[in-house]
Amino acid sequence: MSTPLVRIRQFGVEYPGAAQAAVQGLDLDIAAGEIVCLVGESGSGKSTTAAALAGLLPEAAQQHGQLWFKGQALDSLDERAWRQRRGRLVGFVPQDPGTSLDPVKTIGAQVVEAMTVHGMPLAQARPRALELLRDVGLKAPETLLARYPHQLSGGMCQRVLIAIALANDPPLLIADEPTSALDVSVQRQILDRLQQLVRERGSSLLLITHDLAVALDRADRILVMRHGRLLESGTPAQLWHAPAHPYTRQLLQASPLARLQQRRVAPALSRELPLLQVTSLNRRFDKRGAAAVDGVSFSLQRGTTTSLVGESGSGKSTTARIILALERASSGSVRFDGLEVLGAGRRQLHGYRRRVQLVYQNPYAALDPRQDLLAIVSEPLRAFGIGQRRDHRARVLALLERVGLPGDLLHRRPAQLSGGQRQRVAIARALAAEPELLVLDEPLSALDAPVQAQVLDLLQRLQEKLGLTYLFISHDLATVRGISDQVLVMSQGRLVDQGPTEEVFGRPGSDYTRRLLEDMPGRLVPEAEVQTRAVNL
Amino acid sequence: MHTSAFWRLAQALLVLWAAFSLSFAILYALPGDPVGILLAQGGEPGTADPAQVxxxxxxxxxxxxxxxxxxxxLWRLLHLDLGVSLQTGKPVAAALAAALPATxxxxxxxxxxxVPLGIGVALAAHQVRRRPLQAALHNAPALVVSLPTFWVGLLLLQLFSFRLHWLPAMGDHGLASLVLPAVTLALPCAAMIAQVLGRSIASVSQQPFVQALRSKGVGRWSLLWRHILHNASIPLLSLTGTLLGNLLAGxxxxxxxxxxxxxxxxxxAAVASQDIAVVQGVVLLAAALYVLTNLLTDLLYPLLDPRIRQGSRP
Structure with missing residues (x-):
């Protein structure tokens, strides 16, 4: 093969004051037309590598080593030279479509600008903008030109950003976690389109992801990075069948794909009354609009895990909020251990809230940054008047130990903890009230795969020890399959599928569930292989 | 649409009424008697004829x-009668009308x-890369905001009028006499603009879309002018009310x-002599200006920010 499109040799990036180099000793080639996936957890250096290739490293960064693009050295370019190359040499698709378009400029202006900054006349750029928007699969692009980003969905914004990245037909496209903020089905459509466009144009794609399943589906070659170093590289098949590095094996093990294997043994059907019984729940936000929750009925057995699955806007969060008595229902009933929650009095609700606790999606936002762990975890103790005040410290220490956090973190603040540690703190806080039902609202989505596995493990152990009942809200079907006894699938406010996990996954009762299962990343890895793999691990 | 216009008008009237009532209450509670002050100016204090009082x-x-x-x-106010000045005996409305153009x-x-000075300093603080100058531009606004206006005025007078003889020290004839007072009044306002805009530019620059724009090949200046400044100027609008207050107090x-x-x-002068009618006239004028500016600001917001212009997703 001729010279690769991108050749990186002994490349490193350091930030003054940082203990560890962001990237070190990196060797990487990307051939023309190749799709390369860079996989790793946060802090692995994958985004830094992408930024260096796009000429977007912050000023403080010190880089060394060689970066060649079509035989031309990139590392010596100054800002001016870079400016002319960004967008033309390298197209960049950013991570969060919701915040990556200028909110005060129209879509049309932003697509056109991508070409006019490189000297294309306006008369030429305008029709091409339309063509690009059509290429990325947006319907009626004419009407989109005058729209603003806030009027588009996340998936549409990401398509616009892809159109912008492709505007000058760059030989290399870099996509930095382009779909991590999107729903599974949108994620699949976007990745399909991106892959197709890149193949059509013969460009190369550097896809950055933390989701090994996505990489296995899409890549010609996968590179695994950790702590700024390249650990392993190979085709998806090589990595899947013979991962050389222990970290790759760990990643595979921690990936939701492997979780598919941890089938749960369904507990014997108990004759007990269910802990929570939801009947014909309805919620309408305005009289004319569709119902956010429409006739939802289900029950939770004590000590089991039920997953509530659906895309954003499906009504799953509203359902959860009604169960938590944070939202009113229009009609229906929620019975918890014999108590009717809807319409319960203040005092009854106070007692109820102690027995039902919530763990939020984002551990970075759910903890008061000004309080230390002692104050955070002891808050429910104070709120519900549990135990003596002088015993609180001992109780908090016991709770921290229970969630696997060392006691010397007691006086730390959330900013000094990792994402996984924060989620453990949030779980400890929820446990402080000694609840029977724990509502977990996408508790893993902000965490890296290996950390996700640890938190899931913790939840499993806590359930066994304390007999907790979980309502697990998620859009990650692989995880759901691994941990749930019962699955509820919601779409447009209705429960479209419900039943024991294996039944729902094996014989989905609705087209919607079937589609969701098809959109799941990692589907290109045959089921049989997943199983042998899991046995070997 | 009609109901929102109605509510806005009702709100404006409520603000005017509140300003009137509050100032009335404060003036009433003040120690001292306006008529006493008036008669005292006439000559022999304490010997006023009860009938005259x-x-x-x-x-x-x-x-x-x-x-x-x-x-x-309140009744006279509803008939647009602001009353008569205690000191001059002339209608308050006329006194206000005479004083307003100069102010x-x-x-x-x-x-x-x-406005140009504040924006200029904020932009310079963002663009300048040389350390000492950057620090100076970042810290100057906070310093200037905290300087008392009268002190700045006296300092300018001392330097430009008495020492250099470039500009007249007092009076209100011609443009030259306007320069020093205008600069005195402008400095704290400029500093406020620079502070708010500076902070806003810094936070907008951290937004992911700025990085995305750079990756398109948009250069530094057009990034600043076309994108960052537009986004950063939105919070500046909320400052207009405070600016007006600053201008009036200044x-x-x-x-x-x-x-x-x-x-x-x-x-x-009216406060010093407890000329209640005049003070109330001034308070009402200030309140009316506030209401007007806020209305103007509300109309400007949607022009700057499309997210306010067209509600949510279609």
């Missing part, structure tokens, strides 16, 4: 109980200096220091 009280509607006085004043000219000149001090006629000086 009663006559004056009746003429200026200062007789009767608190509620009678308040009710009367408007001063405030307008100050804004003409403050006008009182500036006009006194530079011996200019205007609303500020009128207010100062």
């Amino acid at each position: 009663a006559e004056l009280r009746a003429r200026y509607h200062l007789d009767g109980s608190l509620w009678q006085q308040y009710g009367g004043a 408007l000219a001063l405030a307008f000149a100050a804004l003409l200096i403050a 006008a009182v001090v500036t006009e006194t220091v530079f011996s200019r006629d205007g609303v500020g000086r009128l207010a100062q």
Whole structure:
């Protein structure tokens, strides 16, 4: 093969004051037309590598080593030279479509600008903008030109950003976690389109992801990075069948794909009354609009895990909020251990809230940054008047130990903890009230795969020890399959599928569930292989 | 649409009424008697003829109980009668109308200096890369905001009028006499603009879309002018009310220091002599200006920010 499109040799990036180099000793080639996936957890250096290739490293960064693009050295370019190359040499698709378009400029202006900054006349750029928007699969692009980003969905914004990245037909496209903020089905459509466009144009794609399943589906070659170093590289098949590095094996093990294997043994059907019984729940936000929750009925057995699955806007969060008595229902009933929650009095609700606790999606936002762990975890103790005040410290220490956090973190603040540690703190806080039902609202989505596995493990152990009942809200079907006894699938406010996990996954009762299962990343890895793999691990 | 316009009008009237009532209450509670002050200026204090006092009280509607006085004043206000000045005996409306143009000219000149200066400093602080200069540009606004207006005015007078003889020290004739008071009034406003805009530019620059724009090949200057400045100027609008307050309060001090006629000086003199009608006239004028500016700001927001212009997703 001729010279690769991108050749990186002994490349490193350091930030003054940082203990560890962001990237070190990196060797990487990307051939023309190749799709390369860079996989790793946060802090692995994958985004830094992408930024260096796009000429977007912050000023403080010190880089060394060689970066060649079509035989031309990139590392010596100054800002001016870079400016002319960004967008033309390298197209960049950013991570969060919701915040990556200028909110005060129209879509049309932003697509056109991508070409006019490189000297294309306006008369030429305008029709091409339309063509690009059509290429990325947006319907009626004419009407989109005058729209603003806030009027588009996340998936549409990401398509616009892809159109912008492709505007000058760059030989290399870099996509930095382009779909991590999107729903599974949108994620699949976007990745399909991106892959197709890149193949059509013969460009190369550097896809950055933390989701090994996505990489296995899409890549010609996968590179695994950790702590700024390249650990392993190979085709998806090589990595899947013979991962050389222990970290790759760990990643595979921690990936939701492997979780598919941890089938749960369904507990014997108990004759007990269910802990929570939801009947014909309805919620309408305005009289004319569709119902956010429409006739939802289900029950939770004590000590089991039920997953509530659906895309954003499906009504799953509203359902959860009604169960938590944070939202009113229009009609229906929620019975918890014999108590009717809807319409319960203040005092009854106070007692109820102690027995039902919530763990939020984002551990970075759910903890008061000004309080230390002692104050955070002891808050429910104070709120519900549990135990003596002088015993609180001992109780908090016991709770921290229970969630696997060392006691010397007691006086730390959330900013000094990792994402996984924060989620453990949030779980400890929820446990402080000694609840029977724990509502977990996408508790893993902000965490890296290996950390996700640890938190899931913790939840499993806590359930066994304390007999907790979980309502697990998620859009990650692989995880759901691994941990749930019962699955509820919601779409447009209705429960479209419900039943024991294996039944729902094996014989989905609705087209919607079937589609969701098809959109799941990692589907290109045959089921049989997943199983042998899991046995070997 | 019609209901929202109705509510806005009702809100405006409520603000005016509240300003009127509050100022009435404060003036009523003040120690000292306006008629007493008036007579004392006439000569022999304490020897006023009770009949004359009663006559004056009746003429200026200062007789009767608190509620009678308040009710009367409110009733006259509803008929657009601001009353008569205790000191000059002339209608308050006329006094305000006479003083307003000079103050408007001063405030307008100050804004003409403050807005470009504030924006300029904020932009420079963002663009300049040289350390000491950058630090100076970042810290100057906070320093200037905290300087007392009268002190700055005196300092400028000392330097440019008395030492250098470039500009006249007082009076209000011609453009030259406007320069120093306008600069005095403009400095704290410019500093405020620079502070808010500077912070706003810094936070907008951290937004992911700025990085995305850079990756398109948009250069530094067009990034700043076309994208960052537009986004950063939205929070600046919320400052207009405060700016107006600053201008009005500053006008009182500036006009006194530079011996200019205007609303500020009128207010100062009226407060000193407890000329209730005039003080209330000034308060109502200020409140009306506030209401007007806020209305204008509300109309400007959707022009700058499309997210306000067209609600949510279609």
